Amino acid sequence: MLALCTLLSALVLLTSSAPLERRAPHKLLLISFDGFRWNYDQDVDTPNMDTMSRDGVKAKYMTPAFITITSPCHFTILTGRYIENHGVIHNMFFNATTGQKVTYLPTQGISEWWDNGTLPIWITAQRQGLKTASLFFPGGNATYRGETVDVKKVESSGHNYSNETEWEENVETVMKWFTEEDLDFVALYFGEPDVTGHKYGPETQERKDMVSQVDRMVGYIRRRVQHYDLESNLNIIIIADHGMTTVQKGTDEILLRTIPNFKFSDLQFHLVDYGPSGLLVPKEGNLEKVYQALKDGHPKLHVYKKEEVPERLHYSKHERISPLVLYGDPGYVIHGLAKFQFNNGEHGFDNEVMDMKTIFRAVGPSFKQGLLVEPFESVNVYPLMCELLGIKPEVHDGSLEVTRNMLISSSESLYYLFYIIKKNYGSSSTKFKCS
Numbered sequence: 001m002l003a004l005c006t007l008l009s010a011l012v013l014l015t016s017s018a019p020l021e022r023r024a025p026h027k028l029l030l031i032s033f034d035g036f037r038w039n040y041d042q043d044v045d046t047p048n049m050d051t052m053s054r055d056g057v058k059a060k061y062m063t064p065a066f067i068t069i070t071s072p073c074h075f076t077i078l079t080g081r082y083i084e085n086h087g088v089i090h091n092m093f094f095n096a097t098t099g100q101k102v103t104y105l106p107t108q109g110i111s112e113w114w115d116n117g118t119l120p121i122w123i124t125a126q127r128q129g130l131k132t133a134s135l136f137f138p139g140g141n142a143t144y145r146g147e148t149v150d151v152k153k154v155e156s157s158g159h160n161y162s163n164e165t166e167w168e169e170n171v172e173t174v175m176k177w178f179t180e181e182d183l184d185f186v187a188l189y190f191g192e193p194d195v196t197g198h199k200y201g202p203e204t205q206e207r208k209d210m211v212s213q214v215d216r217m218v219g220y221i222r223r224r225v226q227h228y229d230l231e232s233n234l235n236i237i238i239i240a241d242h243g244m245t246t247v248q249k250g251t252d253e254i255l256l257r258t259i260p261n262f263k264f265s266d267l268q269f270h271l272v273d274y275g276p277s278g279l280l281v282p283k284e285g286n287l288e289k290v291y292q293a294l295k296d297g298h299p300k301l302h303v304y305k306k307e308e309v310p311e312r313l314h315y316s317k318h319e320r321i322s323p324l325v326l327y328g329d330p331g332y333v334i335h336g337l338a339k340f341q342f343n344n345g346e347h348g349f350d351n352e353v354m355d356m357k358t359i360f361r362a363v364g365p366s367f368k369q370g371l372l373v374e375p376f377e378s379v380n381v382y383p384l385m386c387e388l389l390g391i392k393p394e395v396h397d398g399s400l401e402v403t404r405n406m407l408i409s410s411s412e413s414l415y416y417l418f419y420i421i422k423k424n425y426g427s428s429s430t431k432f433k434c435s
Contacts, residue, residue, distance in 0.1 A: 025390035026365055027178055027234045030187045031221070032077075032137065033214050034070060034161075035194025035347065037202060037243035038062070038357040044211040048219030049361065052238075056363030057371045057406045064242045064358055064378050066313040066351040067277045067327070070194070071107070073241035073378065074138040078120035078187070080382025080396030082314035087116035088139075089320050096269040096281045096322065105157055114142035119394050121185070121385055122149045128391045130184040133177050135170055137187035138241075151177060161191025162210070167217050175228045185389055190217070194347075197244040201344035202355070207244075222363075235364030235388050239381060242347045245355035248331035252300070255335045259297035264337065266290050269322070272336040275348035278326035287323055300329040313351070314397075330355060368408050376402045 038061035041049055052058075065076040065083050067090070075081075075088040083089055093102040093113045107113055122132040123144045133151035134140025141154045153173065160166070167190060177183045193210040200206040218238070225231055256262060256272065264270065266286045272278040282290040287305075294303045304325045309316040315325065328334055330353045333341050349356050360381070366388055379398035386393040387400055387407070 025184075026388065027183070027230070028185045028385060028388050029174065029178075029234060029236045030077075030137075030185070030385065031190070031236065031238045032074065032188070033190045033192065033238065033240050033359075035192070035197050035242060035244050036211075036214065036240035036359050037197075037355060038359055040193065040202075040207075040211045040359075041215075044208045044215070046211065046215040046218075048215045048222070052218060052222065052236075052361055052363050053372075054370050056236075056361065056367045056369060057373060059360035059373050059375060061354075061357040061375045062239065062360040062378055062381075063375060064351050064356060066315050067348050068242035068351050068356045069275065069277070069348045070104070070241050071138045074189075075114070075118075075120065077239060077241070077378050077381050078122070078137075078139055079118045080379050080393065080398040081118050082379060082397050084314050084317040084321065085397060086118040087318050087320060088114055089315070089318060090271065090274075090279070092271065092274070094269075094271055094279075099269055101271065105155070105159075108138065108141045108154070111143040114139055115144045119144055121382060121389075122187070123147050124386070124394055125185050125389055125391050126150060130389060130391065131182065132185040132187075133174075133183050134187050134189075135174060136189040136191070138189065140187065151181065151183065159191075161195050162213075164213055164217070168220060171217070171221055171224055175224050175230070178230060178234065179228050185385075190214070194244070197345040198343045199345075201246050202244040203246060204344075207345075232365055235366050236362065237381070237385070238359065238361040239378070240358040243354075243356045243358050244345045244347050245330050245349065245353070247333055247341075247344055247346050253335060253339065254298050254301050254328055254332050255339065256294075256297075257335075257337050259294060261293040262290065262297060263293075270336065271322075272326070272334050273340045275341070275343075275346045276328035276333050277348045278334045279322040280324040280326065281322045282324065291324060294324070294326070300332040301334070302327050302329070362406060366407055368406060371406060373403075373406060 064073045069091050071091045072083045072088050075086050079086050091104045093107040093110045120139055125132050131150050134149045135153045136155050140149050140152050174186050174188055177186055193207055193214060196207050196210040225234055266282055267280055268283045269281040291305060306316050306321055306323050306325060309325050326334060330349050333346055380402040382396050383393050383398045383400040384403040
């Protein structure tokens with residue numbers, strides 16, 4: 001009865017004298033399935049994702065930021081800034097002066113890596129009176145200008161991202177955050193199908209099986225939303241950070257050590273052996289020497305001076321970006337002194353590569369039904385989320401005009417509410433009273 005009373009109250013508000021273009025704020029759940037390539041649902045039966053598309057909005061695909069790796073791309077979604085503007089330029093914290101490098105999970109807790117003057121949506125929403133949470137979401141374990149996410153859950157070292165039972169437990173936690181703690185915005189992260197795509201490759205049965213698990217979870221989430229009477233008051237957005245492609249292995253792999261005239265001794269610092277990208281800091285006076293040795297050193301290797309990185313990649317302006325930026329052609333990872341990378345699937349390539357494209361799905365009281373939209377860049381998710389939450393965004397690189405066509409009008413909101421009433425109560429003869 002609580003849900004029905006909420007629906008009726010919403011109807012009263014919508015039919016009041018408020019301007020037609022105004023929408024009452026709803027709660028928002030942002031879900032990321034790491035490494036879910038844009039077409040993973042085309043070779044696997046995904047009934048729950050298909051149903052969500054019919055009930056809401058689906059983009060043909062979404063273009064992630066460059067470089068197409070986890071933390072930088074997620075922070076672009078949280079801030080609406082390109083990577084060169086928000087400064088989280090890599091998964092790993094590093095210090096080019098001392099040579100320090102920190103792996104992915106410990107980097108999540110190093111606030112100086114994340115807190116570069118750009119506020120994620122959690123902090124902006126909290127400053128405007130909303131309550132927010134992060135469950136395993138990249139960036140959720142950092143402090144921003146002295147502020148942290150209201151509620152958070154952080155994974156431990158060696159975490160198993162594939163445990164479906166834990167997935168269900170995490171969903172239950174999120175539902176209780178929305179209902180018992182009355183949170184307004186939650187960002188929920190799943191580490192799959194990225195882990196499986198890396199280990200086995202994106203064209204394998206193992207990856208297909210994991211996509212089926214993801215689809216089961218989408219169905220589970222929507223059932224729990226209905227169970228907790230949140231269907232009329234919760235918008236859900238499902239995204240991913242990047243796609244995945246098969247690693248090319250053989251005699252033509254990129255091995256920097258074998259490139260003529262290139263020497264690691266000419267470098268002050270390097271960050272390679274991390275997929276297809278690389279950051280190099282030559283020793284003073286050696287920039288041109290290193291650049292000339294590498295620029296035509298391998299047919300599958302792209303080498304740029306920082307200021308010459310193509311503008312469309314938005315990966316040159318930040319002070320953390322090294323003097324030389326490297327990345328490989330699709331499927332070609334960069335090895336340094338030896339072949340230390342053994343993944344069968346990788347990401348981090350040019351974001352124009354189709355295998356790097358990813359997904360966008362949305363459903364809820366603010367979204368149209370059965371709408372297929374044209375591709376767009378991930379920087380545009382942030383202003384959409386701010387609109388859904390009714391908050392004023394920070395400076396960002398996206399535009400609400402890109403996604404505004406997904407949102408329903410006030411009259412369509414009435415239709416959606418009547419749809420939910422009919423779906424949940426249409427066949428019921430239960431008498432009720434709203435106090």
